[in-house]
Amino acid sequence: MEKDNKIPASKAEGVWQDADPAELPENAFRELAADEQFRPMMHPARDYAEVTPYSVIMGLVLCVIFSAAAAYLGLKVGQVFEAAIPIAIIAVGLSGALGKKNALGQNVIIQSIGACSGVIVAGAIFTLPALYILQDTYPEITVNFFQIFLSSLLGGVLGILFFIPFRKYFVKDMHGKYPFPEATATTQVLASGASAKAETGGGQAKTLVIASLIGGLYDYIVETFGFWAGTLNTTLTSWGAAIEEKTRLVLSCNTGAAVLGLGYIIGLRYAFIITAGSLFVWWVIIPLMGTYGNAELAALSSQEIFSNYARMIGIGGIAMAGVIGIVKSWPIIRQAVGLAGREFKGGAATTGKPLRWQLDISMKHIVFFIAIALVAVLCFFWFGVIHNWWQALVAWVVVIFIAFLFTTVAANAIAIVGSNPVSGMTLMTLIVASAIFVAIGLKGTSGIVASTVIGGVVCTALSMAGGFVTDLKVGYWLGTTPKKQEQWKFLGTLVSAATVGGVILVLNDVYGFSGPNALVAPQANAMAKVIEPLMMGGETPWILYMTGVVLALLLNWLGVPALAFCLGMFIPLSLNVPLLVGGAVAYFVSHSSKDEAVNNARRDRGTLISSGLIAGGALFGVFAALTRFFGFEYVCGLPVTTLQILGVVAYALLIAYLYIDSLKARKL
DSSP states (O other), rough: GGGGGGGOOHHHHHHGGGGSSOOOOSSSSSSSOOOOOOSSSSTTTTTTOOOOOOHHHHHHHHHHHHHHHHHHHHHSSSSSSSSSHHHHHHHHHHOOOOOOSOOHHHHHHHHHHHHHHHHHHHHTTTHHHHHHHHHTOOOOOOOOOOHHHHHHHHHHHHHHHHGGGGGGIIIIIIISSSHHHHHHHHHHHHHHHHHHHHHHHHHHHHHHHHHHHHHHHHHHHHTTTTOOOOOGGGGSSSSHHHHHHHHHOOOOOEEHHHHHHHHHOOOHHHHHHHHHHHHIIIIIIIIHHHSSOHHHHHHHOOOHHHHIHHHHHHHHHHHHHHHHHHHHHHHHHHHHHHHHHHTTTTTTTOOOOOOOGGSSSSSHHHHHHHHHHHHHHHHHIIIIIIOHHHHHHHHHHHHHHHHTTTTHHHHHHHHHHHHHOOOHHHHHHHHHHHHHHHHHHHHHHHHHHHHHHHHHHHHHHHHHHHHHHHHHHHHHHHHHHHHHHHHHHHHHHHHHHHHHHHHHHHHHTTOSSSSSSSOOOOHHHHHHHHHHHHHHHHOHHHHHHHHHHHHHHHHHHOOHHHHHHHHHHHHHHHHHHHHHHHHHHHHHTTTTOOOHHHHHHHHHHHHHHHHHHHHHHHHHHHHHHHHHTOOOOOOOOHHHHHHHHHHHHHHHHHHHHHOOOHTTTOOO
16 A cells, blocks of 8 residues: 555656646546556645645635534534535635636635635534433433533544545545545535636636526525525326325425535436335335334325335445445555554555655554543543443543544545445444343433433544545646645534534533424434434334334345435435436536547536535535525515526526537537
């Protein structure tokens, strides 16, 4: 592995001595030929301004702002927006407004530090508010700032340290094999800022800006004013409602621009597998449960069956798919551990000039920092949560084992669909951990606190691992120094953990997480619902989890990517169908000509437009949330049927724009 971190002799005086390109290379998003090299925008062997007072301060400021915003929105609506893209847009805009030259490296650092906000927030708000929710039933449960802060901080640190040994495999060795939708969009935004003044890059920057405005305004209008339906749903029609009542059969599709762009980048193959998993749940499992289940199931709507029962099969499938992925990735895990051992003993030392573009934190330092982090986690469990050495040790072993092994699962999920099933993996962690804790005598309210805080550590670690692969992939495409991204990610984690800890305490005091007018906190409510029966005595849907396990094994045996299929089972149908629509558009764009070069150019232009739709949707989604936060509420008076028809028309126009504009590309 270490030989790849040196400058090849053939390159030292060859093509890597040319000027920096004005745009991303043609082979940035596809697999490389056997003798082909990828050349990033920033020269792999030259030094650039990356970590500066400006980039660090701006990264931290944006980290605080987006941590607070993401925590509020996540607890209110259950969705944590991806901060990487809005922060990248802001970084490019600021560098342009301030007249900074060659700011690409600094913008990547700003994005990397600032993006800590979304991943830390997801880890914290998906789990820790469950303590406040259960506190109403069990007043003896206590929670304080330091529990929230340390749970988020230590989980984030573990996620960073556990992922670094896998960086080269995911971002370099697997070049072109994964779509990396969020990383693609973020990279396009940052690259457009660097190439906006260049002759060859100006056209791309203009295309990206136009697509961002179209996608952003489209999503802002539907979210703020509701002039057309944001989700097309058959249950909102008379015939669809009748079918749903009799058979529990439903079809829904989110009409958002960002999700359409996401589907285009994912591509038809993965989009089809994900949607197939979703349709299997909604068109097979839910109708079976609703039609032939007991009276309790028959009385529930299809959405209620999905949330309370069918989705649990997806959780079991994700967990088993993770185990399968770990087994398949075992050579990679063993290689990373072996390299760490050799470097720690001093046996991996080599001569030659390190290649800045592939320079990580020394593995010897990683091992040292992991040891410190593990000791800190054990002390936190012992003195701050459980107060029993034996039980704290068992909890520590569970956390370390699950967090390390599921690191590759989280990274795989982000690389494939740009969505981390962290809440599903955390639910499975809570179930396994709670069962173990009960077996060793840790139950009741003390068991609830222990399981929730420990779940927060695991959730944050997996969220960070998934988010960090995006940052490092962005850096790989653009040519920044991974070591600098890795080093300053720790500071962003510290600041974000402190911010989200304070925000959760304030929101609990102001709104609360249970009762009338409380924040919804759906993931935390799900965690509370799982933990309570395990710790206080009750039923756990083991049969549903095991059904998912068996299904994942069958899928793997049939050669179907189990993680992608089970992700579809876990994510709502309305968010999966548009992935298939976007994937279909990508297929037709890339097969629209008999000339392969023309097809490649059109596909790449579609990727640029889709990145703009994602970027604009993400940024204007924040604006829409802020609009509501400041009290603006608009209720469109049009009938539901009319809104659905207008939604079909608006969505068709958006699809037509993506397809037609992609065809404007010309081969080079």
